[in-house]
Each structure stands twice: as C-alpha cells, then as structure tokens.
Amino acid sequence: MYLIVGLGNPEKKYNATRHNVGFGVIDVLSEKYDIDLTEMKFKGMYGKGRIGNEKVILLKPLTYMNLSGESVRPVADYFKIDTKTELIVISDDVELDPGRIRVRPGGSAGGHNGLKNIIAQLGHDEFARVRVGVGKKPPRIDLADWVLGHFDKQDVAYMKDAMDHAADAVRVIMEEDVNAAMNKWNGVKPDAE
Incomplete structure (x- = not known):
C-alpha cells in the first residue's frame, strides 16, 4: 500500500497558492481515480x-x-507503510520554473519546511518526492509572501498541466519505479510553452 501525500495549508485563503500545489495534485489524483477524501x-x-x-x-x-x-x-x-519504499510526497519547489516537475528518490529538504518536518518526524530522507515548480521569488519579495501568493495569469496556464504531470509521475513511480518517473518527467518543459 502506498501513502501519497500532497503538502499545503488547510484554510480556504490558501487555495490555489504556490505553496498548495501538493494539495492540487492530490485533488487531481482523487478525481482521476475516484478516491474521496472523507476521513478526518x-x-x-x-x-x-x-x-x-x-x-x-x-x-x-x-x-x-x-x-x-x-x-x-x-x-x-x-x-x-514502509516510508522508504511506499511513501510519495508532492510539494512545491521555488527553484523550478512554473510547471516543471522534478522527481527524486530522496535527499535533503532543499529548504522546504514541510519536507524538513517530514524528514525530522520519520528520521530519514529516503522517500520518493515529486516537486512541482512554482518559480523563483522576485527580488525584494519575502519568500513566505511569494509561496503564499497566487499564481500570475501567465503561470496559471502551466499549473493545470503540471499537476496532471505530477499525478502521472506518482502513477509511474508505483507502476515502474522512481527512475522511470525521473526519466519521463525531469527536465520536461510545461505544455503551455
């Protein structure tokens, strides 16, 4: 059994923000595979x-x-859940251009506080992750303000495709392996370009 985790913030005001793309990918998977999130x-x-x-x-x-x-x-x-082989975490990544996907088999949190806390709680960093690019913060804007902000109109076009691609990367990780998902999605430019 796989545990697929999308990272985000729960309040309505955070819907569709850069930091909530993980929740967005979970919504795509939920709809595509008819899995209702009803347990609290x-x-x-x-x-x-x-x-x-x-x-x-x-x-x-x-x-x-x-x-x-x-x-x-x-x-x-x-x-x-074997968190080294059956856990997949989906998060935003400010180091990637909007819409790009990066699949990794493990590694550091890369400055992402959600990943940092998961690593601290589990005691290891050996879980698969799918990172969705949200773009670098512009100069003179606070990082928190950037990730908690909404996408620019030009970036919105990339994000639907990006979330679909991330959902597909999750499926490929499970059906094949992390390397297959990396080969398929790492470095691929967003469709809207």
Missing part, C-alpha cells in the same frame, strides 16, 4: 482507494505546512 484523522484528511493495481492512501495534512510530518508519521505508522 491523524491531523489530516485522507481517502483510500486504488491507482491501477496498487492500494493507496491519499493524504492532505491539515497541520499547516511546517508541521506536515505530524500527520504523515501517524498515518504511516497506523497503516504500516
């Missing part, structure tokens, strides 16, 4: 279903971004 437990909202032949749990931590691990860890423990 473990400081998160989740649903169980299937993607292809794999049983999955889709999770949106409701802890706010910086405490995401406080939801991920108890869900993983309860459902006996």
Whole structure:
C-alpha cells in the first residue's frame, strides 16, 4: 500500500497558492481515480482507494505546512507503510520554473519546511518526492509572501498541466519505479510553452 501525500495549508485563503500545489495534485489524483477524501484523522484528511493495481492512501495534512510530518508519521505508522519504499510526497519547489516537475528518490529538504518536518518526524530522507515548480521569488519579495501568493495569469496556464504531470509521475513511480518517473518527467518543459 502506498501513502501519497500532497503538502499545503488547510484554510480556504490558501487555495490555489504556490505553496498548495501538493494539495492540487492530490485533488487531481482523487478525481482521476475516484478516491474521496472523507476521513478526518491523524491531523489530516485522507481517502483510500486504488491507482491501477496498487492500494493507496491519499493524504492532505491539515497541520499547516511546517508541521506536515505530524500527520504523515501517524498515518504511516497506523497503516504500516514502509516510508522508504511506499511513501510519495508532492510539494512545491521555488527553484523550478512554473510547471516543471522534478522527481527524486530522496535527499535533503532543499529548504522546504514541510519536507524538513517530514524528514525530522520519520528520521530519514529516503522517500520518493515529486516537486512541482512554482518559480523563483522576485527580488525584494519575502519568500513566505511569494509561496503564499497566487499564481500570475501567465503561470496559471502551466499549473493545470503540471499537476496532471505530477499525478502521472506518482502513477509511474508505483507502476515502474522512481527512475522511470525521473526519466519521463525531469527536465520536461510545461505544455503551455
């Protein structure tokens, strides 16, 4: 069974912000594979279903971004998820151009506080992740203001495709492996270009 986690912030005012693309990808997976997120437990909202032949749990931590691990860890423990082989985390990435996808088998948090907290809670950084580019912050704008802001009109066009691509990357990770997803999606330019 795979645990697929999309990172974001729970309040309505954060909907469609740069920091909430992880929630957006979970919404795409939920709709595409008919998995309703109706369970409210473990400081998160989740649903169980299937993607292809794999049983999955889709999770949106409701802890706010910086405490995401406080939801991920108890869900993983309860459902006996091997967090090194059965956990996939989807997050935003300010180092990538809007709409680009980067799949990684593990590694550092890269300055992302949600990933940092998950790594701290799990005690390792060996879980797959799908990072969705939201663009570098312009000079003289605070990073928090940037990631909590909404996309510019020109970037909105990229983001629907990006979230679809990220959802596909999740499927490829499960059906094949992380390397196959990296080969397919890393470096691909957004469709809207």
